Amino acid sequence: MNMNHTPISSPPTAASAARFPHLIPEPQIVRLRRGTVERPAGISLEADEDVRSLGRQLLTTFGEGDYRVTVRLDAEFAPSQAPQTAWPEAYALEINPREARLTARTLQGARWGIKTLGAILAAVPPHSTIPAATVVDWPTLSTRGIFVENKWGPDLMTLDDWRAVIDYLAERKMNTMGIGLYGCWCVQYDGRITEWIMTPVPDHPQLRREWTIRWYSPTNEQWQELTYLPRIFEEDFLGEIVAYGREQGVTVVPFVNSLGHNTLIPRLLPEISARDAQGNPRGTGYCLSEPKTREFVTGWYEHIFKKYFQPHGVEIFHIQMDEVWEDFCQCPRCSKHPREKMLQEWVITLARHLVNCGVKDVVLYNDQFTRHMDALDETFIQRLREEGLYEHVIVDWWWYDNDRIDPKVHPRIGRGLRAWVKPMTCYFNWARYNPYVHNIALMLEMAHAEGAEGAVSYSVFDAAWGREFDILAEYAWNFRGAGPVHRFEEKWAQVRADDEVLEAVRWLDRAAATAGYGVLNYYTYTYPRPNKPYPRHYPQEPLEQLTGRREALEFIAHAGARARDLLADRSGELARNLLAEAARIEAYGVYFASLLQVKEAVDKLARGPSAAATAPGGSVLAELVERARAAVLEAMRIIEANKPHYMVPSYLRDLSVLYEFVLQLGEDIRQAQEGRRDWAQVRWFVEIPVAQRGINTAT
Ligand SMILES: [Zn+2]
Helix, strand or coil: CCCCECCCCCCCCHHHHHCCCCCCCCCCEEEEEEEEEECCCCEEEECCHHHHHHHHHHHHHHCECCEEEEEEECCCCCCCCCCHHHHHHCEEEEECCCEEEEEECCHHHHHHHHHHHHHHHHCCCCCCEEEEEEEEECCCCCEEEEEECCCCCHHHCCHHHHHHHHHHHHHCCCCEEEEEEEEEEEEEECCEEEEEECCCCCCCCCCCCCEEEEEEECCCCEEEEEEECCHHHHCCCHHHHHHHHHHHCCEEEEEECCCCCCCHHHHHCHHHEEECCCCCEEEEEECCCCHHHHHHHHHHHHHHHHHHHHHHCCCEEEEECCCCCCCCCCCHHHHCCCHHHHHHHHHHHHHHHHHHHCCCEEEEECHHHHHHCCCCCHHHHHHHHHCCCHHHEEEEEECCCCCCCCCCCCHHHCCCCEEEEECEEECCCCCCCCCCHHHHHHHHHHHHHCCCCEEEEEECCCHHHHHHHHHHHHHHHCCCCCCCHHHHHHHHHHHHCCHHHHHHHHHHHHHHCCCCHHHHCHHHHHCCCCCCCCCCCCEHHHHHHCCCCHHHHHHHHHHHHHHHHHHCCCCCHHHHHHHHHHHHHHHHHHHHHHHHHHHHHHHHHHHCHHHHCCCCCHHHHHHHHHHHHHHHHHHHHHHHHHCCCCCHHHHHHHHHHHHHHHHHHHHHHHHHHCCCCCHHHCCCECCCCHHHHHHHHCC
């Protein structure tokens, strides 16, 4: 795995060669040549009208001047080094001392070439030069991008926020952005099921899901409450996102759940809900024998496709079909058939309908087919062929582990069906920091070895995970990239920031890898568990698991603090978002390390005078409680100041549970010290915490 800046016939000096800029993603071929290039004082663009608009970015960066950039579209352009499937996105770029020439077969190829040229010229150091070079470049995978799940954050994004994500992807030559339009999970907040529907459904005004989020704002010094419909739903701007994507070379793809992750529609339209053995609607999944189910779902998908996507030339639809588990309809008609058969025929019904509407590619997850069932069998393949659908279907193989890939998640077991791989780039960000670079590297290696055509990560968008988005862009475009993960990371640090930012990220990684880290965050306790009260007893549950782990907690605090120091006083989007992660990690560490000591002391005081003799004095307890309170408030303040507006409510909701609890704890301890409360009656959770306050009115 070498840097493929391969000098050829007349190599420049080692010094100038070393100065050729690093790029993300790594171009396939860079040949350095004689001659040197300075940073242009201005650009003159020679290009056909339809290409000119692509060059605007160059003019904005460098202004008008006499460094000539010629862009030529050539329908015959077919670089011999690139596979034919990559030609539509390929380009060749000759960068000379006084001019640059770009050739591409299509507008998309020209777009990527212009981005490469802009990045190279912008990286020429002031009063210095880079070697002249020829770049021949194309993507290894034809589909590269992220899927933005319907979650907290994306649901508050404005049209401009979505446009910014598209720009971010296009900067990295990623050409795909999925948007989750419908998905449901389980009860987590306020006693209500976690559900999103992101576009209105015609004739079904009841199909909507409003959210309420409560949190404490250190900036405003008050509790806040926000009740909202997803912005994309309320303002119905999905079509404008799709149109903007098309302008920027990014295909926006609808992702819509149907059997699994589906409660809102069957709850509100019980006539199409899956039924239990007694025939009652269950409010989860569909009855696939009920003709109205097919009528509703195919009609709805057709509406989504024809209203928002087809007008902008998009011909792809992701039907998900994830995690149905055993949760199929148990009505007499459905029960007559094996579940595998029901699943297969439902996919065929949807795919056939979509293809008839003009969809070319129908994507579905492997998960239910290969992990929960054995349904990707010859019968299914034969049915796809009979229906003329085989060529239209893409299986999206997902796995998010950093260390290994499940044996049932492999394109090679997909019976020749087209394949995407789906690593994770950024998720659970509202709850905690977690790195995914090794998962991405593993999954992309598999994509290469097993012939996948795409990599579209599972994700939401948060710039703190810039390393993950960049490594996906790198390995999806060029499997060799700059080399293995650590080599990529060194390059990444140079391109996006500097070594200190990389060091900060590595401190965060170490915190996340510390035993106990995973049990701290409140989100883990939003899930109901058998044999546990609900709302869950937080922070009591993690405190009980953390007995004797104070050192690990102090290390987490230390790692967060080190990262904060390294990231302080920077203005970039990456560093500011990482700073908020560092502050949150530090706060969790300080908070739980302090509480662990408070709990030990209070437990001793509760056992009576002889045990109490070894407990710290009252002022020490008050200081520890104050240390915890100050840490969580500081993290919340930094999050408010540095995270985008759409992430702030959900980030602060979970931290507000910690803040609310520490206020109660301080008061309980004061009362105990004043003899108004038994030490044994000091409480270790808030009965109905702020994140669950709607539970009393939940329907
Ligand atoms: Zn049924």
